[in-house]
Amino acid sequence: MDLNEEVKKRWDDFAEDMGRAYTTEGDLNRIYLLNPAILQLVGQLKGKHVLDAVCGEGYLSRKMFADGAKVKAFDFSSRMVEVAKQKSKGFNIPILQGDFQDLSMIKDNEFDIVISNMVIHDLPYHNLAIGEAYRVLKPGGIFVFSILHPCFDTPESGWVKDSNGNKLYWKVSKYFTEGIVRQETSNGSILMFHRTLSNYFKTLRQCGFVIDDLIEPEPTDEAIEAHNDYMNFKNMCHFIVIKAVK
Numbered sequence: 001m002d003l004n005e006e007v008k009k010r011w012d013d014f015a016e017d018m019g020r021a022y023t024t025e026g027d028l029n030r031i032y033l034l035n036p037a038i039l040q041l042v043g044q045l046k047g048k049h050v051l052d053a054v055c056g057e058g059y060l061s062r063k064m065f066a067d068g069a070k071v072k073a074f075d076f077s078s079r080m081v082e083v084a085k086q087k088s089k090g091f092n093i094p095i096l097q098g099d100f101q102d103l104s105m106i107k108d109n110e111f112d113i114v115i116s117n118m119v120i121h122d123l124p125y126h127n128l129a130i131g132e133a134y135r136v137l138k139p140g141g142i143f144v145f146s147i148l149h150p151c152f153d154t155p156e157s158g159w160v161k162d163s164n165g166n167k168l169y170w171k172v173s174k175y176f177t178e179g180i181v182r183q184e185t186s187n188g189s190i191l192m193f194h195r196t197l198s199n200y201f202k203t204l205r206q207c208g209f210v211i212d213d214l215i216e217p218e219p220t221d222e223a224i225e226a227h228n229d230y231m232n233f234k235n236m237c238h239f240i241v242i243k244a245v246k
């Protein structure tokens with residue numbers, strides 16, 4: 001199967017579960033780590049034209065709409081688009097079906113902000129998607145995206161545990177081995193693409209972006225109090241959120 005089709009099938013299969021599991025703020029990592037970082041980097045949303053690239057079940061589109069943004073969204077998976085439309089009834093958010101690597105359905109210079117939450121490491125051709133984000137932004141527009149932190153989430157990385165299952169430390173390996181990573185989980189097979197941090201930096205620059213800011217989200221005391229496991233996220237960093245300017 002073509003790589004794009006394989007990624008699409010995996011998300012088609014997961015769409016209903018994701019729709020059921022996510023709250024109005026997403027899942028735990030989104031609530032405690034990703035949303036605060038993304039919204040801090042995005043700044044004022046009122047009246048801004050925002051593209052949610054890619055929306056999944058659509059919680060972030062709805063959240064930004066509620067904050068006064070004019071949001072357009074899309075996802076590659078037709079089942080995910082159906083779930084997002086269902087959950088977004090009553091919100092004035094056009095939800096399209098499309099591939100981030102080819103946004104020919106969207107015209108140049110349309111948006112003030114492009115957001116991409118936990119998507120780019122799913123894409124076989126991240127350079128095409130980043131180029132498309134650049135094209136659809138107005139001059140001076142911002143691109144804010146989150147990904148698995150490429151310095152920690154490497155092929156075959158993971159917790160090393162003691163005999164009682166307590167997490168001791170996070171093992172990193174094969175950092176410079178870029179390409180497809182397949183992981184078997186209880187939710188089925190996951191397909192991702194590992195790239196080094198310098199690859200992301202160079203790709204953004206080659207597409208025309210200037211990196212303006214970044215956040216490595218650290219769990220707050222409140223997060224640790226609510227979910228003790230977040231204590232372990234003081235020892236490694238799962239995500240990175242980057243703001244780049246056109």
Ligand SMILES: C[S@@+](CC[C@H](N)C(=O)[O-])C[C@H]1O[C@@H](n2cnc3c(N)ncnc32)[C@H](O)[C@@H]1O
Binds near residue numbers: 007118
């Ligand atoms: C981890 S989910 C993130 C969704 C959403 N941004 C969120 O934070 O909940 C990844 C999404 O990427 C979509 N996707 C995967 N490949 C894509 C592509 N080439 N173009 C557009 N969407 C894609 C999947 O259908 C899935 O909804």
